[in-house]
Amino acid sequence: MELQLALDLVNIPQAKVLIKEVEEHIDIVEIGTPIIKIEGLKAVTEIKEAFPNLQVLADLKTMDAAGYEVMKASEAKADIITILGVAEDESIKGAVEEAKKQGTRILVDLIAVKDIEKRAKEVDALGVDYICVHTGYDLQAVGKNSFEDLLKIKSVVKNAKTAVAGGIKLETLPEVVKAQPDLVIVGGGIANQEDKKGVAAEMQQMIKQG
Numbered sequence: 607m608e609l610q611l612a613l614d615l616v617n618i619p620q621a622k623v624l625i626k627e628v629e630e631h632i633d634i635v636e637i638g639t640p641i642i643k644i645e646g647l648k649a650v651t652e653i654k655e656a657f658p659n660l661q662v663l664a665d666l667k668t669m670d671a672a673g674y675e676v677m678k679a680s681e682a683k684a685d686i687i688t689i690l691g692v693a694e695d696e697s698i699k700g701a702v703e704e705a706k707k708q709g710t711r712i713l714v715d716l717i718a719v720k721d722i723e724k725r726a727k728e729v730d731a732l733g734v735d736y737i738c739v740h741t742g743y744d745l746q747a748v749g750k751n752s753f754e755d756l757l758k759i760k761s762v763v764k765n766a767k768t769a770v771a772g773g774i775k776l777e778t779l780p781e782v783v784k785a786q787p788d789l790v791i792v793g794g795g796i797a798n799q800e801d802k803k804g805v806a807a808e809m810q811q812m813i814k815q816g
């Protein structure tokens with residue numbers, strides 16, 4: 607099981623300060639969709655160059671022109687790139703094909719997918735690397751989480767690694783760890799805490815104990 611820190615509501619200099627504080631306790635750093643929209647793919651390049659030992663995920667949430675976007679994010683030094691599960695199969699196939707050429711990996715984000723099990727099975731057959739259940743900020747705001755969805759995909763996904771994101775905190779992490787995803791994605795649960803390093807260290811320990 608790996609820990610990914612998601613950074614969404616910061617700029618590049620703020621991201622660097624935050625990563626420095628917790629880098630020894632995380633495996634992957636996510637350059638979130640809002641950062642990429644505001645700063646561009648140079649955010650991915652700058653973070654990878656500053657932290658070469660961390661894997662960097664570019665949260666593009668690609669919906670179309672997938673091969674092209676994966677090519678550009680790979681050239682910007684991303685290790686993992688996200689595409690939406692609601693995208694067409696052709697887009698997901700294009701993303702997988704380009705990632706193979708570039709030596710990068712694809713994470714499918716199932717945000718807004720209605721039939722989670724059906725779509726997880728379909729994208730698993732398309733050869734993606736990770737399949738992620740995700741309750742976005744706007745559904746978290748009305749009290750939803752992804753824990754049941756994680757159990758659903760764990761029962762059908764055969765090839766890809768499973769991932770979970772959306773409002774995970776230190777208090778809810780034990781429930782997540784019990785379901786044994788391959789990747790746990792935490793944004794505000796670390797980034798918005800006073801003692802970021804302490805929280806990341808505790809999370810890392812829980813994840814390692816599995």
Ligand SMILES: O=C([C@H](O)CO)[C@H](O)[C@H](O)COP(=O)(O)O
Pocket residue numbers: 612613614636638639640665741742743771772773774791792793794795
């Ligand atoms: O992907 C995300 C969201 O859609 C905003 O871009 C977040 O990175 C993801 O939800 C993890 O962040 P938290 O929910 O704060 O843990």
